[in-house]
Amino acid sequence: MAKKSTGESDEARLKKKIAVRAKEEQKVSGVPVARSLRKRLKRVQRKRRAISLRKKHAAGTQAEAKS
Numbered sequence: 001m002a003k004k005s006t007g008e009s010d011e012a013r014l015k016k017k018i019a020v021r022a023k024e025e026q027k028v029s030g031v032p033v034a035r036s037l038r039k040r041l042k043r044v045q046r047k048r049r050a051i052s053l054r055k056k057h058a059a060g061t062q063a064e065a066k067s
Contacts, residue, residue, distance in 0.1 A: 010044050011041065011044045014041040017037055018038060
């Protein structure tokens, strides 16, 4: 069985984790854990943008004419 998703998205959760991590480690930016969190956030953002672009293209030119 799959896990039940929470109310917040992956993107929001990752942003919170990164903010907490940044408060803890003011100067150290090369920490591998923080770096991997930022990479995961960027991956989620890329995925969200790609999906929205795909939906926009699938709507076709009729949707553009209405807006």
